[in-house]
Amino acid sequence: MGYDVHVTRRPNWWDKTGPEISLAEWIALVEADPEMRLDGYAEAKFREGRVLRVESDGLAVWTGYSGHHNGSTVWFDWRRGNVVVKNPDVEILKKMGSLAQILSARVQGDDGEFYDAAGNPRA
Numbered sequence: 001m002g003y004d005v006h007v008t009r010r011p012n013w014w015d016k017t018g019p020e021i022s023l024a025e026w027i028a029l030v031e032a033d034p035e036m037r038l039d040g041y042a043e044a045k046f047r048e049g050r051v052l053r054v055e056s057d058g059l060a061v062w063t064g065y066s067g068h069h070n071g072s073t074v075w076f077d078w079r080r081g082n083v084v085v086k087n088p089d090v091e092i093l094k095k096m097g098s099l100a101q102i103l104s105a106r107v108q109g110d111d112g113e114f115y116d117a118a119g120n121p122r123a
Contacts (some may be wrong), residue, residue, distance in 0.1 A: 005115070007096055009081040009105045012112060020081025021103055026058050029102060030076075035064030035095075042075050058083075062095055093119030 010018035030036040041055045058078025065074045074092055076099075077084050083099070085092055096107045097117040107115040114122045 002086040003110055004084050004086055005088050005093065005096060005107060005109045007103060007105050008080075008081075008108055009103070010081070013082050013108045021078070021083060021105060023058050023078055025103070026060075026078045026083060030060045031101065035062060036076070037061045037063050043074070050114070054112070056067070066091060090119040101108045 006013035007021065009021060018105070028069060030038045038058075038060045040057055040059055041053060042059055043054075044052045046052070047082075051101065056077050056079070060076045060078075062068070062074040062076060065072065074088075076096075083088075083096075085096060088096060093107065093115050094117065097119065098116060099105075100107050101117070109115070109121075116122050
């Protein structure tokens with residue numbers, strides 16, 4: 001399953017109401033960032049040849065990630081007014097923080113903790 005971290009404008013990412021990041025706003029940000037690429041899908045290939053494909057209009061890849069050229073792909077997915085990344089490390093949390101600043105949003109983990117611009121959990 002994994003652990004999701006969210007870029008959100010809501011008081012808590014799970015709130016059903018509150019300010020949202022629009023899909024159009026997210027796409028404009030991705031298109032303006034030379035380190036981001038809007039793919040709209042993600043694929044994973046299994047050893048036995050099966051392919052798992054997920055499609056989402058707001059699914060983007062961070063090509064500036066240090067592990068990107070070694071085959072590590074970081075997907076940022078727009079979902080219901082938030083942007084979500086699964087299992088981010090500190091480098092990814094920093095990128096999420098910089099995107100959150102541009103979007104006037106915050107970075108919040110599944111358990112409700114918030115992260116600062118350096119990728120550290122805030123008390």
